[in-house]
Amino acid sequence: xTVFLDAxxxxxxxxxxxGFIFCFLTGMLLCGIDRKLVARMQKRVGPPILQPxxxxxxxxxxxxxxxxxxxxxxxxxxxxxxxxxxxVLQLFIPVFSFSAFxxxxxxxxxxxxxxxxxxxxxxxxxxxxxxxxxxxxxxxMVTILAVELPLVLVLLxxxxxxxxxxxxxxxxxxxxxxxxxxxxxxLITKLSMLPAVAAMLLIIxxxxxxxxxxxxxxxxxxxxxxxxxxxxxxxxVYKLSxxxxxxxxxxxxxxxxxxxxxxxxxxxLLGIYPAMAAGIAIVVEIIILFLICAVLVAVCVSLIHAxxxxxxxxxxxxxxxxxxxxxxxxxxxxxxxxx
Amino acid sequence: MFKKLITESMGKSxxxxxxxxxxxxxxxxxxxxxxxxxxxxxxxxFKLSGSPRQADIVVVxxxxxxxxxxxxxxxxxxxxxxxxxxxxxxCPQSGNVFRGSYSIAGPLSKYVDVDVDIAGCAPKPEAxxxxxxxxMKILSDKRAAMYKARKVxxxxxxxxxxxxxxxxxxxSDVSADPSPDTAVNPEGGAD
Numbered sequence: 182x183t184v185f186l187d188a189x190x191x192x193x194x195x196x197x198x199x200g201f202i203f204c205f206l207t208g209m210l211l212c213g214i215d216r217k218l219v220a221r222m223q224k225r226v227g228p229p230i231l232q233p234x235x236x237x238x239x240x241x242x243x244x245x246x247x248x249x250x251x252x253x254x255x256x257x258x259x260x261x262x263x264x265x266x267x268x269v270l271q272l273f274i275p276v277f278s279f280s281a282f283x284x285x286x287x288x289x290x291x292x293x294x295x296x297x298x299x300x301x302x303x304x305x306x307x308x309x310x311x312x313x314x315x316x317x318x319x320x321x322m323v324t325i326l327a328v329e330l331p332l333v334l335v336l337l338x339x340x341x342x343x344x345x346x347x348x349x350x351x352x353x354x355x356x357x358x359x360x361x362x363x364x365x366x367x368l369i370t371k372l373s374m375l376p377a378v379a380a381m382l383l384i385i386x387x388x389x390x391x392x393x394x395x396x397x398x399x400x401x402x403x404x405x406x407x408x409x410x411x412x413x414x415x416x417x418v419y420k421l422s423x424x425x426x427x428x429x430x431x432x433x434x435x436x437x438x439x440x441x442x443x444x445x446x447x448x449x450l451l452g453i454y455p456a457m458a459a460g461i462a463i464v465v466e467i468i469i470l471f472l473i474c475a476v477l478v479a480v481c482v483s484l485i486h487a488x489x490x491x492x493x494x495x496x497x498x499x500x501x502x503x504x505x506x507x508x509x510x511x512x513x514x515x516x517x518x519x520x
Numbered sequence: 521m522f523k524k525l526i527t528e529s530m531g532k533s534x535x536x537x538x539x540x541x542x543x544x545x546x547x548x549x550x551x552x553x554x555x556x557x558x559x560x561x562x563x564x565x566f567k568l569s570g571s572p573r574q575a576d577i578v579v580v581x582x583x584x585x586x587x588x589x590x591x592x593x594x595x596x597x598x599x600x601x602x603x604x605x606x607x608x609x610x611c612p613q614s615g616n617v618f619r620g621s622y623s624i625a626g627p628l629s630k631y632v633d634v635d636v637d638i639a640g641c642a643p644k645p646e647a648x649x650x651x652x653x654x655x656m657k658i659l660s661d662k663r664a665a666m667y668k669a670r671k672v673x674x675x676x677x678x679x680x681x682x683x684x685x686x687x688x689x690x691x692s693d694v695s696a697d698p699s700p701d702t703a704v705n706p707e708g709g710a711d
Contacts, residue, residue, distance in 0.1 A: 404570030
């Protein structure tokens, strides 16, 4: 009986709450908020916030064309693999004190899973046989390389800080990192972590391929690059996993640096209404998580989009390996000296 | 329910693909003007897409020169169904001042079913938005008609192998129906 209930619970995790439906709704909403905010910053009215939903369902009503020279199986399966990896990744990121699969995965798994959606786009693009996709995928590979190094350093800095405090050397478990923050306050309040926070804020637009760092997509010069040959449902799945990526990156930021932001919620609810405190707390925490994600999207995706022009690919690479890596490295050094 | 959702979304998220068939660039600039903050066509969900594969509405400008004709037809055939073809400016409709020239193959309606004509040289941004809004509605109607056609004859999926021949049919069916509303846009005159 308990096995059955556990299976049901995990199924609910995968399909509903941190899993598919939650990702779909919040990711699309974040994407819509982003488009609306960019429009408002450019003094336009902008599309309705639900616009990504319209785009998504419209694409399902369109014909799906597979180019004659494409590898059909890879071309059609790549988007699904990317989306699946993206949703699995979201399952491993704790929502404040709640984590669906605690203890199973740590930062290293998150790093690997972050790569899979990008690799799936590259695979799909390479199999489409379009020259635009070829240019796009070579740029995407450079972007991945550029973003990966500072991201690893940021994660290392966080792991060392938490590990120092717990006396375990390095702490790679995401749920432990959040537990530490619930007990001792968010990491964003630590001075030694501030450079890492800044680096992470710059990594988010790079990882999601938003404006100044979108050399791989570059609508105006290489026709959205890797997606140039995609139409209909596979394109919709790519758009979906792109918007889920917004949610994943911002909630990863929340887990790493703002993990303790909700510790007052449960205390408060225990005082008011102890019987249902845990149940209500999770709902409140989801809402707070969404608000934090929306603010992060507004600051480091929409704002940067509205005020900058696209970087060339070598400028992007140089920027990430000097400025952003430098910021993250400062944090790592400070963490190693136990500051 | 799902079908209704798709049909409704179809009229709210039109992505444009723009083909210059020998245009003087006047209409091209006006089309871009429609996307600027002043007119902001994105509030209706419009997006310029660089690839015909992702487009819903094809906007053709220019008098369709003999050199550009095969490319125009090829690009249009790459747009997935349902698609709406819009001619913009007087050139693709009549040839405008280039009419009778040895290098002109137009008007475009000789070769494909044109759904909306936006007249003017060049059309006002207001006229363009009006024409595109009409195109959105036709797009949604076409999707609904495709569902209806599938319901009536379930065998329709079979000859899909010869995609070109099949896709011609429902298009001409649909564009025959609402032909009174798809007539030349009255707002057209620019000056």
